[in-house]
Amino acid sequence: MPRETLKIVGFLCNWCSYAGADMAGMARMRQPDSLRIIRVPCSGRVDPLLVLKAFQEGADGVLVSGCHPGDCHYGNGNYFARRRLELLKRMLPVLGIDPGRFHYTWVSASEGARWARLVEEFTGQVERVQEAQPNLKIQSRIP
């Protein structure tokens, strides 16, 4: 599958990662157009079920990004996110989803360049998974 048709959903916290993605935009850093960003107040708001819903709806990859540990705007939201998402990541193979399709990380508001690199790398990673196991993707849509 060519990377132009890949669809990746990104859940970004408003305070760090969304601002970091804005920063990458301000610096006109070219990125693959696969990513659709959904703004959330905190990575701690990201219910693992939202991630699964995205896979269920046919996402090729899901990315969650919050503030660096210790820098959470709300104090500790990203620690909750880390626990939940790490658990989710280990659960994914059980559900038949390649864990390479999922990534959670931390990007600060000033790390525009890092953000652009991350999008590039994650898109590449999803692309490789897609090539290796094109049929393992969940395609059923539950209304």
Next chain:
Amino acid sequence: MIGVFICQCGTNISATVDTGKVAQAAAAMRGVADAESIQYACSDPGQAAIAAAIRHKRLDRVVIGACSPRMHEATFRRALDRAGLNPFMLEMVNIREHCSWIHSDVDQATEKAAGLVRKGIARVRHHLPLSAGKTAAVRRALVVGGGIAGIQAALDIAAAGIPVTLVEKSPTIGGNMARLDKTFPTLDCSSCILTPLMVEVKQHENIELMVNSEVDDVHGHVGNFEVDIRRKATCVDEKKCSGCMICQEKCPAKAPDDFNAGMGQSKAISVASPQAVPLVASLRKEHCRRFSGGKCRVCQKLCPAGAVDYGQQDEVVRQSFGAVVAATGYGFYDWTGAYPTYGMGLYPDVITSLQYERLLSASGPTGGHIRRPSDGAEPRQVVFISCIGSRDESVGRPQCCSVGCMYIAKQAILTKEHIPDSQSYIFYIDMRAGGKNYEEFARRAQTRYGTLYIRGRVGKIFPRWGKLVVMGTDTLVGDQVEIEADLVVLATGLTASDGAGGLARKFNISCDENGFMAEGHPKLKPVEAEAAGVFLAGACQGPKDIPATVAQAGAAAAKVIGLLSRGELETSPMVAAVSQSKCSGCFKCRDVCPFGAIEDERPAAGRTAARVLASLCRGCGICSAACPPGVISLSGYTDKQLLAEVVAALR
């Protein structure tokens, strides 16, 4: 009835996104009553067009595809409000920073933009009208850092009648500016212009000055920050000490002189400088004989005011503030580890510009006579090297310190004034003299004071027969240069000050890759930090000179005054709420809430359910991800809204 407005943002968006096509695609979606492309949505005519469409087409929800919501969400909410629509019926779609600016192919970018708008439309269908509440704001400001930035900010806020607490970690306010001899480009004496302000801070009825103090812990948020301030034990009762300095004179334990940047020596108990405000002694336990196991009680015996108290303990004071100004200033780059060919600090006559500043100062260790550290001789040949730890990728510090070129020019001029038959050389990369009258000043250093400017870097410094040989390149002539210097001054770059990172973390201020605190927006929010109610003043935000620092401190003060003058603040209505009839009473939400905003309630006999205290909720939504039956939801980020967005994003 949804209205969709796609901003062209001049060519910022329209160059890579066909906004007409995006509007067309949006118009075909369910519930969309109006979709148009606007040249500048945020402009007056743009907002008027949106307002007109709201009225004429009876829109009840609006999607605006434009820049980042972090930029203009507030602007457009106000526009909706003026048009008679609930301001929270807006959904902004970021097709600039997240689309047009990062893609170059028009077809792909247009398709992506249309997809993003589709996602926004799906989400806005689930919006509900919300109304902002009001909360009382504490009419008191905290200024952290007592340099010129903090002093100016504190004075300006206090002048508006708002009480201020100024916290400074060292024993005196004044910061780095108090250590400077003269200031460029006017050569007025630094302490002559600063000391009156320091005294004013001390005497001002609205300012509480806390020296030897640091911010320990922070709770709360804009309007009501609860801050624990730690007063460090100095073994001297500040109220009793008169600053007579008898203790310092008689103290037998020598200690490094921090105020003089390590030039000269001080005592274990000392007053930081003769101009210190407050003029109070403090004792450094690590250098004191009594605390290193001895029996010495000289200072306590001799103190005429009985101010010395060896048993003094740290004291933590809790105060509430409505707003905070961070003014933690800057530090100097530690060059000794990074430039091995300059002697790594082993040659006593290779000093930093701040140390040289203390040699020039009349209040310095040499009384204002330039004496080189090794033998106390007056130097004849002085070499200045610019950009040490700035504009130097090889040591990982690419940024410009912005003041180095000017302060070396000043030091070269002062050198000539102190020692008329001296000769100064300056190794530089580029001359940066951008401020008012700066270029003329730097030029004067060359023409009237005969300073020789050599464009190039210094490769090596080594001692030879009592002199220091400076070997470098003159890149304009293309030749090697060798100068026999008596004294070498390194213009070290500016770094974020020690502890600034820790403070930034406590107040949720983000820092850039160089450790300086990040402003809210590089152009439009130069003094606001990302966190509401926190403002930045001076070099903590980035290297800058004194006029820029004073201007920024004034701006930060104006923001604080504006915030606190109304006495109350608008609170975000985007808070969590529990559907109590479905709540199982497990209180996982209470366990994860960082703000203690959840309490238990008995809606009916025999069962308990969670309730959100809206005034404490900050809208993070951690609870709604934790709730097992999913009955606690965050307004503006409900499951319905996010699921609709996910589904639409993948259509």
